[in-house]
Amino acid sequence: MGTFRSRVVALVVLVGASVPAIPAGADDGIGPGAYRPYAPGIWQGLYAGVNAGWGWSGDASGVIGGGQIGYNWQSNQFVYGLEGDISAADVGVSGSVMFINYSGSIDFVTTVRGRAGVLLQPNLLVYATAGVGVVHWRTHADIPGFGTLLNTSGTDTGLIYGIGVESKWTEKMSWRLEYLGFNEDRIGDFGVLRAGLNFKFGP
Numbered sequence: 001m002g003t004f005r006s007r008v009v010a011l012v013v014l015v016g017a018s019v020p021a022i023p024a025g026a027d028d029g030i031g032p033g034a035y036r037p038y039a040p041g042i043w044q045g046l047y048a049g050v051n052a053g054w055g056w057s058g059d060a061s062g063v064i065g066g067g068q069i070g071y072n073w074q075s076n077q078f079v080y081g082l083e084g085d086i087s088a089a090d091v092g093v094s095g096s097v098m099f100i101n102y103s104g105s106i107d108f109v110t111t112v113r114g115r116a117g118v119l120l121q122p123n124l125l126v127y128a129t130a131g132v133g134v135v136h137w138r139t140h141a142d143i144p145g146f147g148t149l150l151n152t153s154g155t156d157t158g159l160i161y162g163i164g165v166e167s168k169w170t171e172k173m174s175w176r177l178e179y180l181g182f183n184e185d186r187i188g189d190f191g192v193l194r195a196g197l198n199f200k201f202g203p
Contacts, residue, residue, distance in 0.1 A: 041074065041203070042074065042122065042123075042168070042171060043072050043074045043079045043119075043125065043168075044072050044073055044074040044079075045071065045072060045200050045201065045202050045203070046069075046070075046071050046200070046201045046202060047069070047070055047071070047072065047174075047198045047199060047200045047201065048067065048068065048069040048070075048198070048199060048201070049067065049068055049069075049196050049197045049198035049199055050065070050066070050067050050068075050196060050197055051065060051066060051067070051068060051085070051087065051176075051194045051195065051196030051197075052064070052065035052194060052195065052196070053065065053192055053193050053194025053195060054192070054193050054194070055089055055091040055106065055109070055190065055191065055192045056091065056190070056191055057091060057106060057189065057190040057191070058189075060091050060092050060104060060105070060106065061091060062089065062090040062091040062092055063089070063090050063091075064087050064088070064089040064090070064091060064109065064192055064194065065087055065088065065194075066085060066086050066087030066088055066108075066109075067085065067086065067087075068083055068084065068085035068196065068198070069083070069084055069085070070082055070083030070084065070115070071083075072115075077118055077119040078116075078117075078118055078119075079115075079116075079117050079118075079119060079125055079127070080114070080115060080116040080117070081114070081115050082112075082113070082114055082115070083111075083112075083113050083114075083115055083129070084110070084111065084112045084113075085110065085111055086108065086109075086110040087108060087109050087110070087192075088107070088108050089105075089106045089107055089108055089109055090105070091105060091106040091190075092104060092105035092106070099143050099144070100141055100143055100149065101141065101143075101144065102139070102140065102141040102150075104137065104138065104139045104140075105137065105138050106135055106136070106137050106190065107136045107137065107138060108135075108136045109133060109134070109135050109136075109182075109190075109192070110133070110134050111131055111132065111133040111134070111160050111180070112131050112132050113129045113130060113131030113132075113160065113162075114129065114130060114131055115127050115128070115129045116128060116129075117166075122168075123167055123168035124165070124166075124167050124168075125165065125166045125167070126163075126164075126165050127163070127164055127165075127166065128161075128162070128163050129161065129162045129163070129164065129178070129180070130159070130160065130161045130162075131159075131160055132157060132158070132159065132160065133157070133158060133159070133160030133180075133182045134155055134156070134157050135155065135156050135157075135182060135190060136153070136154070136155045137153065137154060137155075137156065138152070138153040139151075139152050139153070140152075158182060158183060159182075159183065160180055160181065160182045161180070161181055162178055162179050162180035162181060163178065163179055164176055164177060164178025164179065165177055165178070166178075166198070171200070172199060172200045173197065173198070173199055173200070174197070174198045174200075175195065175196070175197055175198075176195065176196045176197075176198065177193075177194075177195050177196075178193075178194060178196070179191065179192070179193050180192045180194075
C-alpha cells in the first residue's frame with residue numbers, strides 16, 4: 001500500500017508542476033478563484049490512440065504497449081467516459097533453484113474501464129479510472145538434460161484501478177500519463193505506468 005501511495009503522490013506532484021501559473025489580471029480578465037469557462041465539446045467524442053510503458057509484478061518487470069479506444073462526455077469542467085485497451089507485454093522473471101531453471105511472464109493485458117475526471121484548466125484533465133482487467137501469464141520450469149517439469153499458462157480476471165493526467169496538445173490530439181493497478185491471487189499485484197497519445201474523431 002505504501003508503494004502505491006508513493007506513486008499517487010508522485011503523479012499528483014507531476015500534475016501540479018505541469019499546470020502553468022495564471023497571473024491575476026491576465027488578458028482574459030479572469031482572476032484567481034473566478035469561474036473559468038469551458039468550451040463545450042472540446043473533450044467530448046470518440047477517440048483512439050497508442051500507449052507504451054513499464055509493467056511489474058513482484059520480481060518480474062518489463063515493457064508493455066498497445067492501443068486504446070474510448071468515448072468521452074463533457075459537462076463544463078467534468079469529463080467522464082468509457083475506455084477499452086489491449087496491450088502486448090514482455091514482463092518476466094527467470095532464475096534457478098538447485099538444479100531447476102524457472103521462468104514466468106505476463107504476455108498481454110486487456111481492460112475495460114470507466115473514467116471520470118475534472119479539468120484543472122480547459123486543456124488539462126486529472127482523472128480516476130476503474131473497471132475489469134484480464135492478464136495472460138505463462139510459467140515454465142525444467143531440469144537441464146532431464147526435461148520439462150512445468151509448462152502452464154492461463155488468464156486471470158479482476159478489478160483494475162488507476163489515476164492519470166491528460167493534456168490537449170491540439171483540439172484533436174492529447175497526451176497522457178497514467179498508473180494502473182491490478183490485483184489477483186495467482187499473479188499478485190501487477191502495476192503499469194505508461195504514457196500515451198490519443199486522437200479524437202469527429203467534431
